[in-house]
Amino acid sequence: MMEKVLQTFESFPVQKFLDGKSAWTGQVLKVDLSSGEMRVDRQGEDFYRRYLGGRGVILYYLLNETPPGVDALAAENLLIFAPGLLTGTVLPGSGRHAVGGKSPLTGALASGEAGGFWGAELKRAGYDAIVISGKAQTPVYLWIRDGKVEIRDASHLWGKLTADAQDIIRAELGDKNIRTALIGPAGENLVRFASVMHDVNRAAGRSGLGAVMGSKNLKAVAVRGSMNVGLANKEVLDETLKWILSGYKTMMGWAIKYGTPGSVRYNHDSGGTAINNYRDSALEGIEQLEAKSYFPKFVTARDTCYRCPVRCKTVVNYRGEGANIEGKYGGPEYETFGALGPLCRINDPVAVAKANELCAAYGLDTISSGGTVAFTMECAEKGLLHGFDFVPEFGNGASLIESITRIARREGIGDWMAEGSARMAQKIGKNAIEMLAVAKGQELPLHDPRMKNATALGYALSPTGADHMHNLLDNFANFPDSDVTNRLKEMGIDAPLPLFGLSDEKIKAYMYEVAVKHVFDSAVICQFYPYEYRHLCAALSAAGGWEVSIQEVHQIGRRIAIMARQYLLREGFTVQDDTLSARAFYRLKDGPIAGRGLTIQELKQGVQRYFELMGWDDRGVPPPNIS
Amino acid sequence: MKEKQIKAIIQVERLPGEPRQSIEVVAGVTILEALASVGVSLQQPVVALVNGKTSDMNYVVRPGDYVVLLPQIAGG
Numbered sequence: 001m002m003e004k005v006l007q008t009f010e011s012f013p014v015q016k017f018l019d020g021k022s023a024w025t026g027q028v029l030k031v032d033l034s035s036g037e038m039r040v041d042r043q044g045e046d047f048y049r050r051y052l053g054g055r056g057v058i059l060y061y062l063l064n065e066t067p068p069g070v071d072a073l074a075a076e077n078l079l080i081f082a083p084g085l086l087t088g089t090v091l092p093g094s095g096r097h098a099v100g101g102k103s104p105l106t107g108a109l110a111s112g113e114a115g116g117f118w119g120a121e122l123k124r125a126g127y128d129a130i131v132i133s134g135k136a137q138t139p140v141y142l143w144i145r146d147g148k149v150e151i152r153d154a155s156h157l158w159g160k161l162t163a164d165a166q167d168i169i170r171a172e173l174g175d176k177n178i179r180t181a182l183i184g185p186a187g188e189n190l191v192r193f194a195s196v197m198h199d200v201n202r203a204a205g206r207s208g209l210g211a212v213m214g215s216k217n218l219k220a221v222a223v224r225g226s227m228n229v230g231l232a233n234k235e236v237l238d239e240t241l242k243w244i245l246s247g248y249k250t251m252m253g254w255a256i257k258y259g260t261p262g263s264v265r266y267n268h269d270s271g272g273t274a275i276n277n278y279r280d281s282a283l284e285g286i287e288q289l290e291a292k293s294y295f296p297k298f299v300t301a302r303d304t305c306y307r308c309p310v311r312c313k314t315v316v317n318y319r320g321e322g323a324n325i326e327g328k329y330g331g332p333e334y335e336t337f338g339a340l341g342p343l344c345r346i347n348d349p350v351a352v353a354k355a356n357e358l359c360a361a362y363g364l365d366t367i368s369s370g371g372t373v374a375f376t377m378e379c380a381e382k383g384l385l386h387g388f389d390f391v392p393e394f395g396n397g398a399s400l401i402e403s404i405t406r407i408a409r410r411e412g413i414g415d416w417m418a419e420g421s422a423r424m425a426q427k428i429g430k431n432a433i434e435m436l437a438v439a440k441g442q443e444l445p446l447h448d449p450r451m452k453n454a455t456a457l458g459y460a461l462s463p464t465g466a467d468h469m470h471n472l473l474d475n476f477a478n479f480p481d482s483d484v485t486n487r488l489k490e491m492g493i494d495a496p497l498p499l500f501g502l503s504d505e506k507i508k509a510y511m512y513e514v515a516v517k518h519v520f521d522s523a524v525i526c527q528f529y530p531y532e533y534r535h536l537c538a539a540l541s542a543a544g545g546w547e548v549s550i551q552e553v554h555q556i557g558r559r560i561a562i563m564a565r566q567y568l569l570r571e572g573f574t575v576q577d578d579t580l581s582a583r584a585f586y587r588l589k590d591g592p593i594a595g596r597g598l599t600i601q602e603l604k605q606g607v608q609r610y611f612e613l614m615g616w617d618d619r620g621v622p623p624p625n626i627s
Numbered sequence: 628m629k630e631k632q633i634k635a636i637i638q639v640e641r642l643p644g645e646p647r648q649s650i651e652v653v654a655g656v657t658i659l660e661a662l663a664s665v666g667v668s669l670q671q672p673v674v675a676l677v678n679g680k681t682s683d684m685n686y687v688v689r690p691g692d693y694v695v696l697l698p699q700i701a702g703g
Binding site for chain 1 (some may be wrong): 672698
């Protein structure tokens with residue numbers, strides 16, 4: 001086995017960080033894979049106060065260090081791993097980091113967050129972020145240990161499934177506790193919705209960052225750190241820590257019990273999950289995917305993220321007819337259930353769990369995988385695909401599993417699907433375009449825009465294409481005591497808000513919530529904890545050592561929203577792209593959301609009102625020189 | 628004038644997978660007011676299905692309505 005070190009680099013020791021009194025080192029590692037050159041960007045307090053980390057830092061480097069209009073799969077694109085100010089601190093829910101770059105799926109921003117341990121480990125190794133440019137001549141991986149960085153040969157890892165590659169890396173570096181960010185065959189084969197997997201089972205899933213990594217010939221980033229991520233002012237966080245530790249069992253009861261799979265049945269029953277590529281209002285046999293029947297047969301253990309007592313993650317081990325499923329790849333979350341289940345009219349939990357395992361092993365985004373397979377199923381159903389030896393069909397679990405493998409390997413129809421549903425539709429023609437459920441070319445998450453109309457607006461406006469995380473889910477703003485409602489009340493919004501429609505108040509609410517979500521995704525913390533402003537302000541103040549007010553939280557969130565908009569415009573998007581594809585406007589005739597949904601006109605008006613509230617012109621262009 | 632109070636049924640599932648609790652409430656008030664009137668408070672966000680249709684939490688319950696409250700979870 002080849003274990004070749006190609007380049008080495010060691011950063012300066014950061015005494016303050018070692019003393020455990022700072023949440024940031026000020027060191028952003030820059031790696032040019034074309035030349036092998038490595039160096040450190042030293043950043044100061046102002047940088048972290050302005051951008052926090054995560055999405056803020058990703059946008060900072062994309063705007064400043066990539067040429068406009070660059071091909072997402074070209075060496076000039078950046079792949080950025082960015083924990084945030086709070087990543088790796090004592091705050092539960094801080095085991096997250098962001099990964100970003102230009103998306104090969106959409107041509108827009110790619111910014112995905114992953115849970116687990118990797119982000120905290122990178123900070124413990126002395127780096128606040130890694131900015132990777134260029135393209136290695138042959139496959140390589142990075143090995144980072146307490147400030148020391150090596151570019152190592154990865155020829156022997158190329159083509160391996162994620163878990164196999166991780167096993168080899170840990171064995172050759174002699175440390176089973178190494179944390180890995182890595183791609184599988186899907187990323188190597190430049191599947192436009194390939195994910196970056198972390199410790200094999202946590203994905204920075206959306207928008208094809210795995211393909212960006214593959215385009216750089218980078219198989220993995222392995223990290224190990226032994227430093228402590230401190231806080232500048234621990235006392236400020238005491239009350240928030242007490243609130244979490246004394247209350248999480250009640251506040252997070254849903255997460256402790258079943259995690260997100262607990263919502264599969266309810267979202268289906270309330271019209272929140274799109275079924276049969278948005279054409280049906282119910283899935284026969286949905287009870288087979290319901291948590292209370294699924295858990296006893298499939299879930300053998302629970303898993304968690306760095307310093308989180310909740311343990312919302314599932315571990316699926318299954319030996320049975322039709323499939324064996326390995327626990328090391330975790331288990332499907334709600335979005336995955338929805339995309340690989342109801343959206344494809346599949347009610348077989350074995351097929352859904354196996355397809356999830358394969359997505360983790362090949363490194364594929366489960367939402368875009370399900371969205372693209374469902375779209376392809378409808379194309380096949382309508383006779384729009386010719387000359388293929390295999391096409392998937394609705395309700396057929398085996399054909400879902402076959403599709404996932406073919407996408408990762410780009411075989412047959414899989415080579416078309418690997419381009420994503422929007423590119424496929426362009427190739428097939430008008431009839432196929434009518435079946436699309438995308439925003440800016442990215443497949444919609446499983447929060448049906450016909451039921452959640454603010455979420456629809458958020459899909460249309462998102463700088464990453466459809467996304468449910470930096471968004472407002474109407475159902476949470478409709479409930480009197482949710483974290484969303486409580487935050488909105490503090491912003492002077494008369495919440496709870498009506499469930500349906502796009503009232504002016506709701507568009508304002510969307511604006512405030514998106515700003516907060518940008519802060520969550522920059523800081524980077526888990527959105528499952530029902531943080532209110534006092535908790536967020538306390539956490540940021542404790543970590544940074546400067547006092548952060550609600551106004552400052554919104555100033556930061558707004559700054560990141562503006563940077564994201566500037567990036568979109570710079571990359572050639574216009575107001576015409578701030579919309580949704582046909583299926584978002586398809587009306588169901590029966591079921592819980594019969595006849596519901598925004599019209600195109602209502603959506604356009606919502607987009608214009610948001611621009612107005614942000615102080616942007618009617619093309620969505622922010623005024624110059626905003627800070 | 629005193630009329631016999633006309634009622635509706637609300638079924639509450641407090642956490643995913645827990646048995647549903649069936650509550651008889653008086654019509655003419657919102658779902659939340661109806662719950663409050665019988666001393667039920669919810670900690671987890673829910674969505675209301677009224678006679679099979681997804682409805683606002685401020686929906687005013689009508690006589691004979693059948694309301695199911697479904698726990699909601701974000702993200703994933």
